[in-house]
Amino acid sequence: MQLFKDTKFDFLGWKWRFISASILLMTAGIVSLIIKGGPLYGIDFRGGAVMYVRFAGPPPIHRIRTALDPVLHGGVSVTTPSNVPEAMISTELREEKSLNQARDTMTNTLEATFNPEPSKLDFNNTGRESLIDRLRDPLQQAGVGLSDEQLTKLVDAMLNFRDKDRSGLLTSFDQLSAVPGVTPAILSVLKQQCSLAPFAVRRVEVVGPKVGANLRMQAIKATLYALAGMLVYIAFRFEWIYGVAAVVAVFHDTIITIGLFSLFNKEIDLTVVAAILTLVGYSMNDTIVVFDRIRENLKILRREKLEPLINISVNQTLSRTVLTSGLTFLTALSLFLFGGQVLNGFSFALVVGILVGTYSSVFIASPILVFWQNFVEARQRSARKAPVAGKELRSDLSRGAARPKAKKG
Numbered sequence: 001m002q003l004f005k006d007t008k009f010d011f012l013g014w015k016w017r018f019i020s021a022s023i024l025l026m027t028a029g030i031v032s033l034i035i036k037g038g039p040l041y042g043i044d045f046r047g048g049a050v051m052y053v054r055f056a057g058p059p060p061i062h063r064i065r066t067a068l069d070p071v072l073h074g075g076v077s078v079t080t081p082s083n084v085p086e087a088m089i090s091t092e093l094r095e096e097k098s099l100n101q102a103r104d105t106m107t108n109t110l111e112a113t114f115n116p117e118p119s120k121l122d123f124n125n126t127g128r129e130s131l132i133d134r135l136r137d138p139l140q141q142a143g144v145g146l147s148d149e150q151l152t153k154l155v156d157a158m159l160n161f162r163d164k165d166r167s168g169l170l171t172s173f174d175q176l177s178a179v180p181g182v183t184p185a186i187l188s189v190l191k192q193q194c195s196l197a198p199f200a201v202r203r204v205e206v207v208g209p210k211v212g213a214n215l216r217m218q219a220i221k222a223t224l225y226a227l228a229g230m231l232v233y234i235a236f237r238f239e240w241i242y243g244v245a246a247v248v249a250v251f252h253d254t255i256i257t258i259g260l261f262s263l264f265n266k267e268i269d270l271t272v273v274a275a276i277l278t279l280v281g282y283s284m285n286d287t288i289v290v291f292d293r294i295r296e297n298l299k300i301l302r303r304e305k306l307e308p309l310i311n312i313s314v315n316q317t318l319s320r321t322v323l324t325s326g327l328t329f330l331t332a333l334s335l336f337l338f339g340g341q342v343l344n345g346f347s348f349a350l351v352v353g354i355l356v357g358t359y360s361s362v363f364i365a366s367p368i369l370v371f372w373q374n375f376v377e378a379r380q381r382s383a384r385k386a387p388v389a390g391k392e393l394r395s396d397l398s399r400g401a402a403r404p405k406a407k408k409g
Contacts, residue, residue, distance in 0.1 A: 018363035029259010042269030045216040050090040059087035117195035168200040245368035249360040271346040279353025287361040
């Protein structure tokens, strides 16, 4: 499928505008990183506990922070996404033995703060065994004869309804009437023995500080090894200057992405590292497609100067770039808008990376080839004291594309 035919856009004529924008973005990001003392690492890399809590309405951030600050010694961070009533509560801890204690403290403090009837079992945050033990005797006293097997199946059905149909949070026990086997008598016992807190703990993650530091180092190594491997491959597959240009473009994409994370105060965790590695590969692939077309045209359009030849090559790959980048961008944007708090950092990195990676292939990597060509020509002219008339010096950019030597005689 070809969206554009015979386009003749002067892409490299716009290169300085995009290079200036890139310099501005990288400078702003680097300054932000320096001021803030580096990236804002997530719990994966810092070590600590993070709890994802869903509320029936807008999360009361101030009340959560006020309740947890006095009982947690690692400091409390409470953030909320814009599209779901969920709060992400995290605390940084330096001692391994404090992690499980912090998790229990967070849960108990939220229960004490938001549970309207603390003497009753909180149905929204209880587990299977606790609910079975709480209901067994009251159900028998109410004349509801259920065997242990029947009670277990009933509890499983109610918890499954809570977690899957109601996203882990009930606002009324009457909602359980939709569960097969739940009779008015059972609902009456539930209302007597259980309460419904206006929140539900959806997930708790705990990472030790030593493990976090190790994960951070491994993430840095993985990114650098990926870049080094790609540099070697492209230098072998094309020419060394192609490899340098591609890796510079990928470094450009990575620095801008990390800088934007710092500017927007977004945490970098393992999912973000996965996204950065994904965009490294994506940007490199897009750059290779453009470079491959440039190499083909070097053999076909031997009399064409390098800059217009690159413009021709980019125009020829424009339909492919718009289709692949556009569809991938729409997918990443959907994840960013509707993926929730867990995927927010991952999808943000992809959205930024796809945009930056697409234009860096054209406006960062390709101009490096032109700058190198101009540098080589200037050196050649300086060595010969005069420009060579009627010949275009391609240096080592055009392997296999040089003119054939004239036969002797």
